[in-house]
Amino acid sequence: MFVFGTIFIIVLSSPASDSFMVAVKSENIAQPVVIEVLHLGLNLQGWEVAETSHFVIFHNQEKEFVEKVARVAEQTRIVMTRKWFGKDGDAWTPKCELFLHATGKDYTRQTGAPDASSACISIKVDPDSQRVVSRCIDLRCDIPGMVEAILPHETTHIALAGQFGKNQVPRWADEGIAVLSESKEKIDQHRRNLIKLAKERGMFGLKELMEVCDYPETARIPAFYAQSVCLVDFLTKERGPTVFTAFVRDGLREGYDAALRRHYKTDFAGLEKNWQKFLVDENKIDH
Numbered sequence: 072m073f074v075f076g077t078i079f080i081i082v083l084s085s086p087a088s089d090s091f092m093v094a095v096k097s098e099n100i101a102q103p104v105v106i107e108v109l110h111l112g113l114n115l116q117g118w119e120v121a122e123t124s125h126f127v128i129f130h131n132q133e134k135e136f137v138e139k140v141a142r143v144a145e146q147t148r149i150v151m152t153r154k155w156f157g158k159d160g161d162a163w164t165p166k167c168e169l170f171l172h173a174t175g176k177d178y179t180r181q182t183g184a185p186d187a188s189s190a191c192i193s194i195k196v197d198p199d200s201q202r203v204v205s206r207c208i209d210l211r212c213d214i215p216g217m218v219e220a221i222l223p224h225e226t227t228h229i230a231l232a233g234q235f236g237k238n239q240v241p242r243w244a245d246e247g248i249a250v251l252s253e254s255k256e257k258i259d260q261h262r263r264n265l266i267k268l269a270k271e272r273g274m275f276g277l278k279e280l281m282e283v284c285d286y287p288e289t290a291r292i293p294a295f296y297a298q299s300v301c302l303v304d305f306l307t308k309e310r311g312p313t314v315f316t317a318f319v320r321d322g323l324r325e326g327y328d329a330a331l332r333r334h335y336k337t338d339f340a341g342l343e344k345n346w347q348k349f350l351v352d353e354n355k356i357d358h
């Protein structure tokens with residue numbers, strides 16, 4: 072089998088895009104990250120296979136494009152883990168399988184996902200050991216912005232899996248953190264949406280948002296995303312990303328009331344008050 076290796080040295084202080092810019096904290100600038108891409112050739116299922124430290128990429132794309140995907144995926148993994156957990160984290164074993172589907176038709180045929188969706192992920196956790204035993208991302212190459220927005224978003228979901236003990240990452244925190252890995256332009260779309268929804272009184276109560284177990288009904292999805300993104304950003308700006316994830320972890324274990332008191336010195340009533348003030352101050356909403 073023909074093997075061709077490509078090595079990239081990525082220094083995290085020289086981020087490749089806005090999404091990395093926000094993620095790099097001064098204490099994380101230190102070590103360069105080496106990203107090696109091995110091209111392993113065709114497998115029995117007809118996929119070209121490429122491999123990095125934490126990803127196995129299945130594709131039928133140009134080598135240059137695949138190497139760009141590999142760089143963004145590995146960078147997102149390390150930057151997000153350092154940002155939200157203050158450490159590099161364990162190596163992913165098994166590695167994350169990353170399928171690059173050329174078209175929507177290929178994607179739908181092979182995943183069974185609806186044509187309207189742009190990506191899907193699957194994560195399996197062993198209930199006894201609480202270890203992540205399988206990680207998989209399916210992406211469509213025919214969607215504009217796939218590498219810049221969708222890939223970091225989905226990779227961030229994978230990086231969050233298994234970081235909250237026996238609990239699943241709550242949806243609001245999972246989606247809020249994942250969107251914050253995207254470009255400023257994408258994040259600003261949710262901010263503008265939040266302003267609109269706040270004026271229309273279409274938002275969730277914060278307790279309701281945090282305690283919702285799954286995605287809400289379709290009509291409330293825009294509010295769910297806008298509010299999740301802005302609330303994660305708001306709390307992260309208060310005390311930093313690692314305090315935020317500690318708050319979520321404690322909130323899942325002992326309830327958000329106690330976790331709010333411990334990490335933010337407030338309760339839901341206080342948080343709602345600060346949140347309303349934030350909406351007025353930051354988004355110039357008239358009440």
Ligand SMILES: [Zn+2]
Binds near residue numbers: 249
């Ligand atoms: Zn998502």
